[in-house]
Amino acid sequence: MRTSKTPSRPSRRTSYRIALPAILAALLASCGAPGAQSPLSDTPETVSTSIGDAPVTLKVLVSTPDVPLYEELGAAFQTKHPNVTVQVTGEDFNNLTTNVPRLISGTEVPDLVRLASFGNLVKDHLLTNLDPYAEAYGWTEWPQSQFASTRVADDGRQRGTGHLYGAGPGFGLTGVYYNKSLAAQIGMTEPPATLSAFESSLEKAKNAGLLPIMVNGKDGGLAYPLQNLQMNYAGSTQVVQDWNYNKQGASIDTSALVDAAATLKGWSEDGYLPEDVNSIDQTQAPARFAEGEGVFFPSGNWQAPTLQGAGKDEFGFFLFPPEEVGDPFTAMTAAGVLAIPAKSEQRDAAAAFLNFIQTDTDARQSTLDLLGLPPAGPSDAPMPDSEPGSLVASTVESFQALLDSDGLVDFMSNSTASMHANTLVPQTQLLVGGKTTPAEFSTAIQDGYENDAEQ
Amino acid sequence: MWVAPALIMYSVFVLYPLGQSVQFSFYKWDGIGPATPAGLDNWRAIFTEPELFGSVINAFILIIFYTALPVSLGLVTASLIRELRVGTFNTAARVVLFIPQVLPPVAAGIAWTWMFSTEGLVNQALRAVGLESLTRAWLGDFTFALPAVGVIGFWLSLGFCTVLLLSGIGKIDPSLYEAARLDGAGRIAEFFAVTLPGLRQEIAVCATITTIAALASFDVVQIATQGGPGYQTMVPGVEIYRLTFLEQRIGQASALAVFLAALVLLVIWPIQRIGRHE
Numbered sequence: 218m219r220t221s222k223t224p225s226r227p228s229r230r231t232s233y234r235i236a237l238p239a240i241l242a243a244l245l246a247s248c249g250a251p252g253a254q255s256p257l258s259d260t261p262e263t264v265s266t267s268i269g270d271a272p273v274t275l276k277v278l279v280s281t282p283d284v285p286l287y288e289e290l291g292a293a294f295q296t297k298h299p300n301v302t303v304q305v306t307g308e309d310f311n312n313l314t315t316n317v318p319r320l321i322s323g324t325e326v327p328d329l330v331r332l333a334s335f336g337n338l339v340k341d342h343l344l345t346n347l348d349p350y351a352e353a354y355g356w357t358e359w360p361q362s363q364f365a366s367t368r369v370a371d372d373g374r375q376r377g378t379g380h381l382y383g384a385g386p387g388f389g390l391t392g393v394y395y396n397k398s399l400a401a402q403i404g405m406t407e408p409p410a411t412l413s414a415f416e417s418s419l420e421k422a423k424n425a426g427l428l429p430i431m432v433n434g435k436d437g438g439l440a441y442p443l444q445n446l447q448m449n450y451a452g453s454t455q456v457v458q459d460w461n462y463n464k465q466g467a468s469i470d471t472s473a474l475v476d477a478a479a480t481l482k483g484w485s486e487d488g489y490l491p492e493d494v495n496s497i498d499q500t501q502a503p504a505r506f507a508e509g510e511g512v513f514f515p516s517g518n519w520q521a522p523t524l525q526g527a528g529k530d531e532f533g534f535f536l537f538p539p540e541e542v543g544d545p546f547t548a549m550t551a552a553g554v555l556a557i558p559a560k561s562e563q564r565d566a567a568a569a570f571l572n573f574i575q576t577d578t579d580a581r582q583s584t585l586d587l588l589g590l591p592p593a594g595p596s597d598a599p600m601p602d603s604e605p606g607s608l609v610a611s612t613v614e615s616f617q618a619l620l621d622s623d624g625l626v627d628f629m630s631n632s633t634a635s636m637h638a639n640t641l642v643p644q645t646q647l648l649v650g651g652k653t654t655p656a657e658f659s660t661a662i663q664d665g666y667e668n669d670a671e672q
Numbered sequence: 673m674w675v676a677p678a679l680i681m682y683s684v685f686v687l688y689p690l691g692q693s694v695q696f697s698f699y700k701w702d703g704i705g706p707a708t709p710a711g712l713d714n715w716r717a718i719f720t721e722p723e724l725f726g727s728v729i730n731a732f733i734l735i736i737f738y739t740a741l742p743v744s745l746g747l748v749t750a751s752l753i754r755e756l757r758v759g760t761f762n763t764a765a766r767v768v769l770f771i772p773q774v775l776p777p778v779a780a781g782i783a784w785t786w787m788f789s790t791e792g793l794v795n796q797a798l799r800a801v802g803l804e805s806l807t808r809a810w811l812g813d814f815t816f817a818l819p820a821v822g823v824i825g826f827w828l829s830l831g832f833c834t835v836l837l838l839s840g841i842g843k844i845d846p847s848l849y850e851a852a853r854l855d856g857a858g859r860i861a862e863f864f865a866v867t868l869p870g871l872r873q874e875i876a877v878c879a880t881i882t883t884i885a886a887l888a889s890f891d892v893v894q895i896a897t898q899g900g901p902g903y904q905t906m907v908p909g910v911e912i913y914r915l916t917f918l919e920q921r922i923g924q925a926s927a928l929a930v931f932l933a934a935l936v937l938l939v940i941w942p943i944q945r946i947g948r949h950e
Contacts, residue, residue: 251696251707251922315917322704337920341705435812435900493790495901496812635919638898639723647902650814669919 259339259559260346260380266353268566274302275566278320278327280310283553286587290386290580294573301566318343321558328561329570332383332554336634339382340373345557347381350568356384356575362620363388363593366462366627367554374670376627377462383554386574386581387590390616390625391441391549392536394506394514394524394608399427400533403512408535412449415538419489422512430484431511433502434494437630437637439481439645441515441549444629445537446477448547452540454626461627463670469629470663478648478655485649495646507532517549518612521589525608534611536619546618550625553590585609591616629662633669640665690933697927702920714927724928727899727906728935730818731887734907735939737822738829738886743878746833751859751867753834754841766838769831777828781895784824785811788896811897817904824892829885833878840874841867876947880940887936908932 284307291303370379451473630637701707890909899906915925
C-alpha cells in the first residue's frame with residue numbers, strides 16, 4: 218500500500234544502497250596523514266659557474282612592478298650568454314607571496330622566484346641552499362651583512378645565521394620624505410637631527426594648519442614609524458633584530474615597544490595623522506603626499522623615483538632621527554630577495570644570473586634607476602650614478618652611511634609569514650584609532666608572533 | 673543506476689574534498705611538509721581565539737544587511753512596481769534594480785571603496801546637504817566600517833530579491849487582489865492578506881540565498897577593508913583565506929571552513945521549513 222502511494226520510496230532506498238558505499242569510499246579515500254613524507258634534498262651536489270652552450274630558458278617570477286627591471290636585466294644577461302633566454306613573468310605581490318609555496322612545490326616551477334618571507338619554505342626543503350654557489354662565485358668575500366636576512370638555520374626558522382637561501386639586486390631602505398615648501402612654511406630648513414626636533418616640527422605643522430604626517434594606515438605604513446620609535450627608545454637594534462630573525466625565546470613585548478606605541482598613539486590624538494589614516498592605502502598615500510597633503514611621509518626608497526618624477530626638488534628625504542645628536546641612525550631594510558626553488562632544473566644558470574645582477578655595472582645601474590634600490594655586492598664595486606642632489610641620490614647616500622654604521626635592520630613585518638597582515642596592520646589601526654592601550658598593543662604583537670611560531 | 677554518473681562526479685568533487693577538509697581539521701599542517709595530529713585543538717581555537725569567533729559574529733551581523741533589509745525592502749519595491757503600468761518606467765525600474773546583480777561583487781567592492789572614501793560620493797552628498805559633521809572615512813571607521821560593508825551587500829542583494837519577488841507576484845491570481853479590493857482592503861491590508869502569503873516560497877528562496885551570501889561573504893570584504901580597521905570587519909571567508917594561504921595553517925582553516933558550512937546549514941534549515949510549510 219505504501220509503495221503504491223509513494224512510488225518514490227523504493228527507488229530512494231536503492232539510491233541509498235549506491236550512495237552510502239560511494240560516500241564511505243570517498244571519505245575513506247581521504248584517510249592517512251596528509252603531506253609529503255620524504256623530504257627533498259635542498260643542497261646541490263655539484264655546482265658550476267659555467268652555463269655551457271646548450272640553449273637554456275630561465276624562468277623568472279617576480280612582482281608586477283619589478284617586471285621592467287627584470288626584463289632589462291634579462292636582456293643584458295642574454296647579450297652576455299646568447300644561449301640563454303630569460304623569461305620574466307609578473308604577478309601581483311600579494312598574490313605572489315600567498316602562492317609561492319604551491320608554485321614551487323608543483324611541477325612547472327620557475328628557476329628564480331621573488332620572496333617576501335621564507336615561512337616554511339626552508340623547513341619543507343623547497344629552496345636551493347646557495348652556499349656552494351656563494352663559495353664558487355666568491356660572495357663569501359663580500360661584506361656579509363647584506364646576506365644576513367637571507368640566511369636560515371637548520372631548524373628552518375631562525376634567520377641571520379646558517380645557510381644562504383636568497384640574494385637580490387638591491388636593497389629597500391626606510392626613512393622620511395618631506396615636502397620642502399611646506400617645511401619652509403614652518404621654518405624647517407634642515408632635516409631634524411633628533412626625535413624631539415622632529416616632534417616639534419610636527420607640532421608646528423599642526424599649528425600652521427598643515428597635516429603633519431601622511432601615512433598609509435590601511436596596509437601597514439604605521440609600522441615604519443613604530444619600529445623606528447622602538448629602536449630609538451631601546452637604544453639598540455638588538456632586540457628587534459633577534460626578534461625579526463626568530464631567535465629562540467625572542468620577545469618584543471618590552472618597555473621600548475610600549476613607549477613607541479604610546480608615542481604613535483599620542484601623535485594620532487594630537488591630530489598629527491590624517492583623519493582617515495586607516496583607509497589610506499599604499500597607492501593613495503604617495504599620491505596625496507605628492508599633491509601637497511602632509512609635510513612628512515614615512516616610507517621607503519622605492520618611492521623615490523616616482524616622487525622625484527612628480528616634483529623635481531620639491532621633496533627631500535632623511536633618515537628617521539635618533540634620540541640625541543650623535544646617536545647612530547637606524548633604518549629598516551630588506552633585500553629584494555630572489556631564491557632558486559629546489560625543483561628548478563636550471564640551478565647553475567639561475568645562480569649565474571644572481572651573480573650577474575649583483576656585480577654587473579649596468580645591471581646595478583638599472584636596479585637603481587628603475588626601482589630606486591641601491592645594490593650591495595662586493596665592497597669595491599662602485600655605487601651606480603644618480604643625479605647629484607636628487608631625491609634618489611640622497612636615499613643612496615643614506616644607504617651607504619647606514620651600511621658603514623651597521624644601522625640597517627630588517628622589517629618587523631617580515632618576522633613571520635603573517636605578522637604583517639594579521640597582527641601589525643590591524644593592531645596599529647586599533648592603536649591609532651584609540652581602541653587599544655600601548656601595553657595591550659605590545660602584548661598583542663608578541664602573541665601574534667608566538668602564535669605564528671607554533672605553526 | 674541512472675544516478676551513478678552524477679554520484680561519481682559528486683563524490684569526486686564534493687564529498688571527497690569535504691571528507692578531506694574534515695580530516696585536515698584534526699591535523700596541524702602547513703600544506704606541504706608532514707602533518708602532525710592536533711586532536712581537537714583547531715576546533716577549540718574557533719571558540720577561544722577572539723579573532724576567529726569575532727569573525728563568525730560579524731557574519732551574523734551581515735545577515736541584517738544582506739538578508740533582512742533587502743527582503744523587506746524588496747517586498748515593498750516589488751508591490752509598488754506591480755502597480756506601475758507596464759511601460760518604459762516599469763522596465764527602467766526593473767533594469768536599474770537588477771544592474772547590481774550583473775556586476776561582479778569585486779567590481780562593486782572597488783566602486784564602493786571609492787564612494788566611501790574621504791572625498792568620495794557619499795561624503796560629497798552629505799556635504800551638499802549641510803551634514804558636514806557626519807562625513808568620515810567610512811571604511812576606516814571603527815563604528816561604521818561593518819555597516820558600510822553591509823550597505824555594499826544590501827545594494828548587491830536588493831535587485832535580486834526585488835526581481836525574484838516581482839516574478840512571484842506575477843504568479844499570484846489577480847482575482848485575489850480584486851476580491852481584497854472588493855472587501856474594502858487598503859493597500860496595506862492587501863499587502864498582508866494577499867501579497868505576503870502568496871510570496872512565501874519566493875521569500876524563502878531570497879532569504880536562503882542571501883543568508884548564504886552573508887555568512888560566506890568574502891569578495892566584498894577582501895576588496896573593501898581586508899577585515900580592518902583592526903579586526904572590525906573580519907568575516908570567516910577572509911579568515912579562512914588568510915589561514916590557508918598566508919599563515920599556511922591548513923588544519924585551522926579546514927576546521928573553520930567545516931564549522932562555517934555546518935553553521936550555514938543550521939541557519940538555512942528553519943528558513944527552508946518556513947518556505948515549505950503550507
